[in-house]
Amino acid sequence: SYELTQPPSVSVSPGQTASINCSGDRLGHKYACWYQQKPGQSPVLVIYQDYKRPSGIPERFSGSDSGNTATLTISGTQAMDEADYYCQAWDSSSYVVFGGGTKLTVL
Amino acid sequence: QVQLQESGPGLVKPSQTLSLTCTVSGGSISSGSYYWSWIRQPAGKGLEWIGRIYTSGSTNYNPSLKSRVTISVDTSKNQFSLKLSSVTAADTAVYYCARTSSGWGTNWFDPWGQGTLVTVSS
Numbered sequence: 001s002y003e004l005t006q007p008p009s010v011s012v013s014p015g016q017t018a019s020i021n022c023s024g025d026r027l028g029h030k031y032a033c034w035y036q037q038k039p040g041q042s043p044v045l046v047i048y049q050d051y052k053r054p055s056g057i058p059e060r061f062s063g064s065d066s067g068n069t070a071t072l073t074i075s076g077t078q079a080m081d082e083a084d085y086y087c088q089a090w091d092s093s094s095y096v097v098f099g100g101g102t103k104l105t106v107l
Numbered sequence: 108q109v110q111l112q113e114s115g116p117g118l119v120k121p122s123q124t125l126s127l128t129c130t131v132s133g134g135s136i137s138s139g140s141y142y143w144s145w146i147r148q149p150a151g152k153g154l155e156w157i158g159r160i161y162t163s164g165s166t167n168y169n170p171s172l173k174s175r176v177t178i179s180v181d182t183s184k185n186q187f188s189l190k191l192s193s194v195t196a197a198d199t200a201v202y203y204c205a206r207t208s209s210g211w212g213t214n215w216f217d218p219w220g221q222g223t224l225v226t227v228s229s
Contacts, residue, residue, distance in 0.1 A: 001170070031213035035154075042203060043154065045217040054217060086154055090214040095167050096144075096156035 002091035004099035011105045018074040020102045022087030025068060030089045032070035034063060037101075038083045046085075047072060074104075082106045109134040111204050111220035119198075119227050125191040129204030129220060136185045137162045142207035144216060145178060145189045147200040155200075159207050160187055194227045201225075 004024045012018035022032060032050055035043035045054050047063035050070065060075045070089075074081055087099040115127035129143070136143065144159040158168035160178045168176050172191070180187040191198060201224050205216035 033213075033215040035216070042219040042222050043216070044219070045215055048208070048215040048217070049213055088154075088215070090209075090212055094170065096159075096169070096214055098154040098156065101153045 002089070002094040002097050004087055004089060004097050006085075006087060006099040006102045008100070009103045009105065011107060012074075012077045014079060014106055015076055018077045018081070018104060018106075020072045020074075020085050020087075020104065022070045022072075022099045023068050024070075024089060024097075027068050027070055027089060028066045030065075030091065032063065032065045033088050034061075034070075034072045035086045035088065036081075036083045037086065043086065077104075077106055079106050109206060109218060111206065111218060113202060113204050113220045113223040115223060115225070117224055117226060119194055119225060120229050121195055121227055122193055125189070125194050125198060125225055125227070127189045127202055127204075127223065127225070128186050129188070131185045131187075131206075135182075136180065136187065137182050140209075142167075142209050142214075143180065143187045144205050144207040146203045146205060146216065146219075147198075148203070148222075149197075149200040157189065157191075157202075159209075196227050199225065199227045 034047040037043040046061045050065040051063045062073045084101045086101045119125045142159040145157040160166045175192045177190040201222040203222045205219040
């Protein structure tokens, strides 16, 4: 079965750039998307099809996907961006696959 | 805009069948080329996709749950439903429904329902 791997945690200082990686075999040949989940809330889509932002998502959120790694980048990170982030991809055998999630701490 | 709301029993006994319904409001479940999915999340853990359905009735299920899952749709009620049989404590989780966009090699969930906690316990 297909697997996506994320670091359990990432820390960033306010105003700095946060990068969260998601690795999987030939992930660059698949489309990746990203969800933000704050405590007690439902996940929210922040990036789809590697780099596209849904309406209402701030421009500081961006995405890229190459080789075996997809990356979510948050520029000028704000305290409100502290959350869990999940990557997700589609695999022809496993269908929908989620990464294990990364806790972003803004400190 | 489209909103989704899960409903169903919050407590299910081991070995019984978990049944949930997702009601779609703000738009027709049949409009647009969308799938409709169920996803779950055990407390303190990550997300697990359960399966999806198209309004034609076509389904795809997580291979690890396929033998126990049935997803159905009722377009007249703008609802879709989940049945998970032979549940154990490991099925205790928050269950989400979500609208699903899908194309060649791609799939994403937006929006999500608020989620409903289902506990499996005697």
